[in-house]
Amino acid sequence: MTNGFLKRAALAAMLATSSLVPAVVAHAADEAAPGAKIIVTYKDDIATLDPAIGYDWQNWSMINAMFSRLIDYPAGTSELKPSLAESYTVSDDGKTYTFKLRDGVKFTNGRPLVASDVKYSIERTVNPKTQSPGAGFYHSISGYDAMTSGKADSLDGVKVVDDHTVEFTLTQPDATFLNDLALNFASIVPKEAVDAAGGDFGKKPVGSGAFILKEWTVGQRLVFEKNPDYFVKDRPRIDGYTVEIGQEPLVALLRLQKGEVDIAGDGIPPAKYLEMKKSKDFEGMIVDRQQLETSYVTLNTQVKPFDNVKVRQAVNMAINKDRIIRIINGRAVPANQVLPPLMAGYDKDYKGYAYDVEKAKALLAEAGLKDGFSTELYTSNTDPQPRIAQAIQQDLAAIGVKAEIKALANPNVIAAGGTQGQAAMVWSGGLGWIADFPDPSDFYGPILSCSSAVAGGWNWSWYCNKDMEPRAQAADALPLPAKATERNAEWGKIFTEIQEKDAPWIPVFNERRVVAKSKRMGGEDQIYIDPTRVIDYDAIYVKK
CATH class of the missing domain: 3.90.76.10 (Dipeptide-binding Protein; Domain 1)
Structure with a gap:
């Protein structure tokens, strides 16, 4: 051993x-x-x-x-x-x-x-x-x-x-x-x-962790206290924390500036970001880091018309990603595939679906939908997600797709995505995929594999390609670091083939946190x- x-x-x-x-x-x-x-x-x-x-x-x-x-x-x-x-x-x-x-x-x-x-x-x-x-x-x-x-x-x-x-x-x-x-x-x-x-x-x-939940008043607060029996020496370093619920992000930032709040959990809305970056009053208060993240629109492959790959490819071509990134003050780069650029296996040569309204219309016509169709787009109700959803809605309208926006609290968006047949499209912004661990397999197993296309899961495309499953399992079995190059190359092929042939997502951007x-x-x-x-x-x- x-x-x-x-x-x-x-x-x-x-x-x-x-x-x-x-x-x-x-x-x-x-x-x-x-x-x-x-x-x-x-x-x-x-x-x-x-x-x-x-x-x-x-x-x-x-x-x-x-x-x-x-x-x-x-x-x-x-x-x-x-x-x-x-x-x-x-x-x-x-x-x-x-x-x-x-x-x-x-x-x-x-x-x-x-x-x-x-x-x-x-x-x-x-x-x-x-x-x-x-x-x-x-x-x-x-x-x-x-x-x-x-x-x-x-x-x-x-x-x-x-x-x-x-x-x-x-x-x-x-x-x-x-x-x-x-x-x-x-x-x-x-x-x-x-x-x-x-x-x-x-x-x-x-x-048996560092903190104990002492109070949960739904819609108001959660109160956590230090676990006196925690087995890790010198941890935690605070005696407790309270999570206050119902705070609009802009209000939270004003309270933070006054010293009433210590962490604004929802981040900094784009409308406030540039002001904070330029102001000496906020010096030392902004944490801005790259992350292994992709924000995307899921396309439910089990419901019409998204069960047709030409429709999925068409809506991929309809989205102006550069315009969407301007909504968040450029705090991201356009995404063309499932994997983020910093992740091993990312294919730098893959270009994805170019923004092309006329070609998107032609694909819809080939799918028998030359007059477009109506659908629903779910999104988080926290700024800037509804505004991004509106930009996606406008892009889709340009190819004849009428998308009704369903702006809900995060738990409701998650529930809709994890219910088969409910959410035709979900804008994941604010709930975009952040790596659980730094390996490309984490962008397959929990969000694109057959085993994750289950009630309550995060495979909101309900995508299941049974021919891809043995390839993914074989890639997982390649040992590190001896087979790292081969492993990363195979994962890269898996993700680009999924996007090119099946297009279960519209990758939109890779965002900084x-x-x-x-x-x-x-x-x-x-x-x-x-x-x-x-x-x-x-x-x-x-x-x-």
């Missing part, structure tokens, strides 16, 4: 974003104030805090901070390290992973965490009754197919050796399996708390726009 395979996978993941993620630098003069609490604002309420279900940038950070996983990323990095696991080994063939659990870890209900909790938590995520959008990440565990098809109620590839040892057996090597175990979906939860919640665990969460924080908040930028959790609540702090 050796952990060499694991180290290679972790190193490859780290190198994939080495230009994106600087090392965390400690500043002796920037010490954390003891006992500090902070205020964070959002316009929309949180949908859920259940780690098996929550999957948007808004709740991801909070869930991450409430729960623990076998493997995790130290603050501000993409380097995998043990967390709940004290140590681990990986077999030479890369198919057996054995984890030794850390002693003394307790859930916030007081019960010790044991290996059977690990097995239960992974099986809960995979179980189709849970409707977890992350189930597909664990496809390589032996017994996955049997469980997801309803033929088994457990995973034979997850074995409890004893209270402090758990073993995973995979059907094939999976270079990203350790990354998968660092995702929120692999957070360890106590079965008795899930059962006691009676289907409402997302509102009554119990974990911008966050506004108060001047009293300390720390490096990456803990406010973290590569794996958006805001790292474990590591943020108030300056002394």
Whole structure:
């Protein structure tokens, strides 16, 4: 047994974003104030805090901070390290992973965490009754197919050796399996708390992470307090935080300027961005970073007329992406494919669908729709998303497509996208895909694979190409770093072929992430726009 395979996978993941993620630098003069609490604002309420279900940038950070996983990323990095696991080994063939659990870890209900909790938590995520959008990440565990098809109620590839040892057996090597175990979906939860919640665990969460949910007044606030029994030394660095709900982004920024708010969670609206960038009053309050992100329009391949590839190709050609980027003050570059430019596997030679209104009209005519058609376009109701949706609406109108805009709160957009047949088109802006981990496979499994085309999933195109599935699985099995070049090239081909032949998306832009924080908040930028959790609540702090 050796952990060499694991180290290679972790190193490859780290190198994939080495230009994106600087090392965390400690500043002796920037010490954390003891006992500090902070205020964070959002316009929309949180949908859920259940780690098996929550999957948007808004709740991801909070869930991450409430729960623990076998493997995790130290603050501000993409380097995998043990967390709940004290140590681990990986077999030479890369198919057996054995984890030794850390002693003394307790859930916030007081019960010790044991290996059977690990097995239960992974099986809960995979179980189709849970409707977890992350189930597909664990496809390589032996017994996955049997469980997801309803033929088994457990995973034979997850074995409890004893209270402090758990073993995973995979059907094939999976270079990203350790990354998968660092995702929120692999957070360890106590079965008795899930059962006691009676289907409402997302509102009554119990974990073993840095924070505990003490209050949730729907539509008003969530209050989190420091977990005094958290097993990571010197974390968290604040005693708690309150998330205030219902704050318009512009109002939140005014309150932030007055010192009443510490993090404006919805970011900086374009109307305010240039003013803040130029004003000395906001110096040191803007965090602006590149990210592995693509914003796109999903086209529901299961409903008419988007079940016709010519229609999907036509609407791709109808969108003026440069004009849309001007709406957000140029804080993005045009996207022509699923993968963002900084991701390994990105095909620099692929041009995608050029903006061509006449050719788009011709394709619609070939599809028997020369007079166009009517449809619906779902979007988040937080600025600037409705304005971007209006720009898309205008572009579509130029080719005869009449799109009614449905501007809803984020949880409602997510629900519509994850309901088969409901949302014909979804503008993902504000909910655009940010990499869970720095590997191209993360832009396939959870959002384009057959296993993610399920109720509650994030494959809002409901796209399933069964001929592509074995190619994706084979690419996943190529070991890192030995086959990195071959692996990245194959993933690049998969994504460009999907877009060229099937066009389930309209890739619109790759956006920079911008966050506004108060001047009293300390720390490096990456803990406010973290590569794996958006805001790292474990590591943020108030300056002394």
